Amino acid sequence: MADLLTKRSEDYAKWYNDLVLKADLAEHSDVRGCMVIKPHGYAIWEKMQRALDEMFKATGHVNAYFPLFIPKSYLAKEASHVEGFAKECAVVTHYRLKSDPVHGVIVDPEAKLEEELIVRPTSETIIWNTYRGWIKSYRDLPLLINQWANVVRWEMRTRLFLRTAEFLWQEGHTAHATKEEAIVETERMLEVYRVFAEEWLAMPVIKGIKTASERFAGAEETYCIEAMMQDGKALQAGTSHFLGQNFAKAFDVLFTTRENKQEHVWATSWGVSTRLMGALIMTHSDDHGLVLPPKLAPVQVAIVPIAKNAEQMEGIRSYITPAMEALRAKGITVKFDDDDQKKPGWKFAEYEFKGYPVRIAIGPRDMENGTVEVARRDTLEKQVMQLTDIADKVEHLLQAIQDNLYQKALALRENSTQVVDTYDEFKEAIERGGFILAHWDGTAVTEELVKEETKATIRCIPLEGDGSPGVCMVTGKPSARRVIFARAY
């Protein structure tokens, strides 16, 4: 069965594509750059959504929904925002088709829109245009809103989950009375993302700030969490932006202060997308298929009965039912696979490939011995356990798997992080891959030079870790602290 999947060591990109397709996570649609997210993939996304949504609610946010279509003129109101997104917008120019003897249907030339609409690449503009009507006084602030939505960015090159023309995400958009409060919000949501990445995805991340060239179009400051994939490349897993008063000024959003003065509000926005699915896959999965952290697995425990006939099947069912009930009482999701069309061996391979964290097999031998066979996906270890207290044992095992995945990913990142002081060392280090901590003089010129010569970009200026000053590895000019360079997705 190993030949189902390209090995990571042979071709990492192909391994990823094969895995996404064969684990039934997603497939390409007939529309270029777009994907169909299949039930197994979507179930994982739903678990991410639920966990994040609860975290947003717990930090005082509420959900709303803003339109897919945005008047073209809105985009033009914030200068750097236009520049960032204009090149990749889908535009709606007509609102009607008509039948045509040759082509079936054609766009009705009579139905041209007076003002063309763009399909949102992100919603800052329409949201801030709306907020103008909602915010009049400091009493209306802060305004803490999130939306779950799809957005479209017409990308040249796409990859399932990592970069698609249409993707699903959440975007938070908040308004505040003061700069300080907006920055606190930006940092708070970044921390929410860190906790989510580490505790749910079991994916260690580094919190940092983007350089000016990597900053979100329209932001004063872009914060991010950066993760390292198994091939040593960096992946931006989430961003949180301090937008200053840029959008408030562009859309005229003023509020009356306590002192009865008119001021522009301060804004943030933050988002994570279905790209996290790609991050999840590339952080944990192996040559045997998908590996899911238990907290995000749609089904945590698959139970495979080994039965020759319906009678044995029922015997096994009643043997294991108390344990299943005990597991479910703990909130653990369990599937008893009584499909008699498929053989146990087939099921083993299938659950392994699709990343079910724990598999329990029960056959006649176990029935005699009062045991079950428990297999864990992360290490592929199998052991025979007494049925007694099996729910407790599995609960602990799930936790152990969650922890192990995080620790393994952390160890990989630490082993693949290099500290260098000279540009020559850097050029060698970047070929080995991983994160490189090096001093940088803070200029876009140096950043661009490194990018051109090595294809490595500054992933972020870390918020934590060694913050001691030094000199730039390229120019020798003063550097405030080491930054993270890497090749990135």
Next chain:
RNA sequence: CGGGGUGUGGCUCAGCCCGGUAGAGCGCUACGUUCGGGACGUAGAGGUCGGAGGUUCGAAUCCUCUCACCCCGACCA
């Protein structure tokens, strides 16, 4: 948007150079034997060869155009 590649049953591909009316494996259907790591046997079903035009007695095969997808570059959550 440049450079390369591929389109043939559901999937992976052979056939194309050198034209003669489409094949394999997997999957699928039925029946039987099986069932502790993707079982086996027997019998079946399933294809406008991406699309359009052309050459020819005859095109999956040759020519022209076109569409889609994949990989590599320039741009990006």
